[in-house]
Amino acid sequence: MEKFRDCYHNQRPATPAPRNYHNRLPATPNPGCCHNRLLDKKRFVEFLKKTIGNRERKRVFVQIPEGLKPELFEIVDAVESLGHECVISLEPCYGACDVRDYEASLLNSDVVLHIGHKKFYRDFPTSIPVIYYPLPIDVEIDGNEIGKIKESKIGLLTTVQHEHQLKEIAELLKSLGKEPVIGGSILGCDTRAAKKIENLVDCFLFIGSGRFHATGIETEKPVYLYDVERRKICAVERERKERINLARMEMLRDSKIVLFLISTKKGQLPQPGTVQQLKEKLEQLGKKVYLVALDEVKNDKLLGIKADFLVNFACPRLSEDKFDLPVLNARYVLERVEKLKT
Numbered sequence: 001m002e003k004f005r006d007c008y009h010n011q012r013p014a015t016p017a018p019r020n021y022h023n024r025l026p027a028t029p030n031p032g033c034c035h036n037r038l039l040d041k042k043r044f045v046e047f048l049k050k051t052i053g054n055r056e057r058k059r060v061f062v063q064i065p066e067g068l069k070p071e072l073f074e075i076v077d078a079v080e081s082l083g084h085e086c087v088i089s090l091e092p093c094y095g096a097c098d099v100r101d102y103e104a105s106l107l108n109s110d111v112v113l114h115i116g117h118k119k120f121y122r123d124f125p126t127s128i129p130v131i132y133y134p135l136p137i138d139v140e141i142d143g144n145e146i147g148k149i150k151e152s153k154i155g156l157l158t159t160v161q162h163e164h165q166l167k168e169i170a171e172l173l174k175s176l177g178k179e180p181v182i183g184g185s186i187l188g189c190d191t192r193a194a195k196k197i198e199n200l201v202d203c204f205l206f207i208g209s210g211r212f213h214a215t216g217i218e219t220e221k222p223v224y225l226y227d228v229e230r231r232k233i234c235a236v237e238r239e240r241k242e243r244i245n246l247a248r249m250e251m252l253r254d255s256k257i258v259l260f261l262i263s264t265k266k267g268q269l270p271q272p273g274t275v276q277q278l279k280e281k282l283e284q285l286g287k288k289v290y291l292v293a294l295d296e297v298k299n300d301k302l303l304g305i306k307a308d309f310l311v312n313f314a315c316p317r318l319s320e321d322k323f324d325l326p327v328l329n330a331r332y333v334l335e336r337v338e339k340l341k342t
């Protein structure tokens with residue numbers, strides 16, 4: 001079985017692809033690829049009739065992830081076929097944590113249509129209604145490939161795009177003599193579907209098109225990825241993040257100027273009270289803390305700022321990105337900040 005390392009953020013793919021946390025699909029859908037079809041137009045129009053309706057003309061603000069952009073005009077044409085008008089957001093859209101109702105309202109939109117995700121697990125208010133269309137995608141699973149898994153009790157995980165097929169995949173595994181346990185869909189920041197079945201399984205099988213989700217599953221059990229684009233299975237090797245984090249805590253101990261990275265994306269806003277709590281604790285240790293607000297957190301935006309250390313309050317997976325300065329997630333620091341006193 002092939003192996004790959006935990007490399008979502010740091011390793012560039014052989015063929016550069018648009019970076020997209022959740023929906024990495026070929027820029028040009030390949031007719032021979034395992035995705036039989038992407039947008040099921042009939043199913044989508046039925047969904048639109050039930051959610052947006054077709055009696056009153058509405059302005060629909062469309063958000064779509066990079067990887068689904070090849071479907072963009074088909075999506076918009078389907079919405080407009082019901083008499084509505086669309087405004088397309090071309091800002092990056094990595095997840096349902098990033099709902100742009102503010103921009104939508106500025107442009108007098110009535111509703112946000114958020115493609116490729118389901119409602120975020122953390123609730124937040126929006127100024128106009130938001131409708132989520134996960135865009136279910138049918139994939140073909142090669143039984144010979146998933147039959148290579150040696151363990152018998154297999155926890156099944158996927159993204160929201162393929163969640164509707166988990167029962168079918170479980171049946172396929174049963175026919176191969178395995179004992180599948182359906183976990184459900186996971187996000188890069190939310191792997192509770194894996195946690196809830198961890199004690200029932202020997203390993204996890206993630207069905208998806210990118211490494212991002214599979215490498216986010218925190219478990220001691222083996223994780224396999226069935227890559228729906230290549231129709232291949234591989235074992236997911238994860239580096240021990242703890243060793244890196246401990247080294248960074250030591251760097252934080254020696255740091256004088258600390259930047260708190262705070263994203264203005266609604267689903268990535270800090271938990272109430274956490275910014276102040278950590279700021280006070282670090283100040284007690286003699287550090288100077290500055291709070292910086294960004295929409296998308298990127299290293300480029302930090303160039304020229306003379307800080308020693310970054311504490312990330314935004315998407316927890318960002319700390320795996322390449323930054324010039326050492327970075328740790330706020331939750332990790334909060335849980336261990338008392339140790340810096342010794």
Ligand code: SF4
Nearest residue numbers: 094095097188189315
């Ligand atoms: S917070 Fe990060 S991992 Fe979670 S949905 Fe948003 S971009 Fe994805």
